[in-house]
Amino acid sequence: MTGSDVLRLDAVGKEYPGPPVTRALSEVTFSVRTGEYVGVVGPSGSGKSTLLNLVGALDRPSEGRIVIDGHDTSTVSDRQLSAVRCRSIGFVFQSFNLVDGLDAVDNVALGLLYAGESTASRRRRAMTALERVGLSHRSDHRPSRLSGGERQRVAIARALVSDPALLLADEPTGNLDTQNGDAVLELFDELHREGATIVLITHDPQVAGRLPRTVAIRDGHVCSDVTAAPTAAEVSA
Numbered sequence: 001m002t003g004s005d006v007l008r009l010d011a012v013g014k015e016y017p018g019p020p021v022t023r024a025l026s027e028v029t030f031s032v033r034t035g036e037y038v039g040v041v042g043p044s045g046s047g048k049s050t051l052l053n054l055v056g057a058l059d060r061p062s063e064g065r066i067v068i069d070g071h072d073t074s075t076v077s078d079r080q081l082s083a084v085r086c087r088s089i090g091f092v093f094q095s096f097n098l099v100d101g102l103d104a105v106d107n108v109a110l111g112l113l114y115a116g117e118s119t120a121s122r123r124r125r126a127m128t129a130l131e132r133v134g135l136s137h138r139s140d141h142r143p144s145r146l147s148g149g150e151r152q153r154v155a156i157a158r159a160l161v162s163d164p165a166l167l168l169a170d171e172p173t174g175n176l177d178t179q180n181g182d183a184v185l186e187l188f189d190e191l192h193r194e195g196a197t198i199v200l201i202t203h204d205p206q207v208a209g210r211l212p213r214t215v216a217i218r219d220g221h222v223c224s225d226v227t228a229a230p231t232a233a234e235v236s237a
């Protein structure tokens, strides 16, 4: 692991206890450096959600080692594991997971609960995060009064607001039509250009095709890890 790795998986395996015992991942090794944007792709049942749970510090591997933002998840206590989850990772889910009784700014402020800040300071930071995703004009809307694409942008603001080391997105365009899905992917591109480290899980080859690096898993194994050649615009930038 180099100093700039945000995430490092070393021969990671996961078995679900039975009966019957199910092996979901074997010998998964890869790392993600600060500022990288990586897609994890694979067909249904290949182990993507299992991997997400491990990389998101929601579960621990059966074998091997995962280091998230400098913390080895196999050796930390349960309490430390949840601290890693809250401090180092921003989650974006397929189904947005917003609280319907709260307006957009308060949903975003939920991403700061762990920080123990005052309500006023959390709301200020939440407004800044909403500006970042282009939604400050919708700060007082509840989720039911937002479009699907806007809901996902609020969820992305909530994930970003604590400035996590890693943004972890699970099928973030899965519940969106093509136009809103594209807008969300453009937002991820922009966050990547601004320096965010992103791991995006998808079964959609079209989504994967536009990412700078894709790690493909099949039957619980990494079957390829491909970095795309930079575009002409990136070379001249």
Ligand SMILES: Nc1ncnc2c1ncn2[C@@H]1O[C@H](COP(=O)(O)OP(=O)(O)OP(=O)(O)O)[C@@H](O)[C@H]1O
Pocket (backbone or CB within 6 Å): 016, 017, 022, 023, 024, 042, 043, 044, 045, 046, 047, 048, 049, 050, 051, 203
């Ligand atoms: N809690 C569990 N207990 C036992 N087996 C499980 C459990 N969760 C997943 N599995 C098994 O582990 C394997 C990988 O499942 P996983 O949910 O990680 O796949 P996935 O790639 O996310 O699939 P999908 O695209 O359909 O969501 C599958 O064979 C699945 O049946």
Ligand SMILES: [Mg+2]
Pocket (backbone or CB within 6 Å): 048, 049, 050
């Ligand atoms: Mg899954």
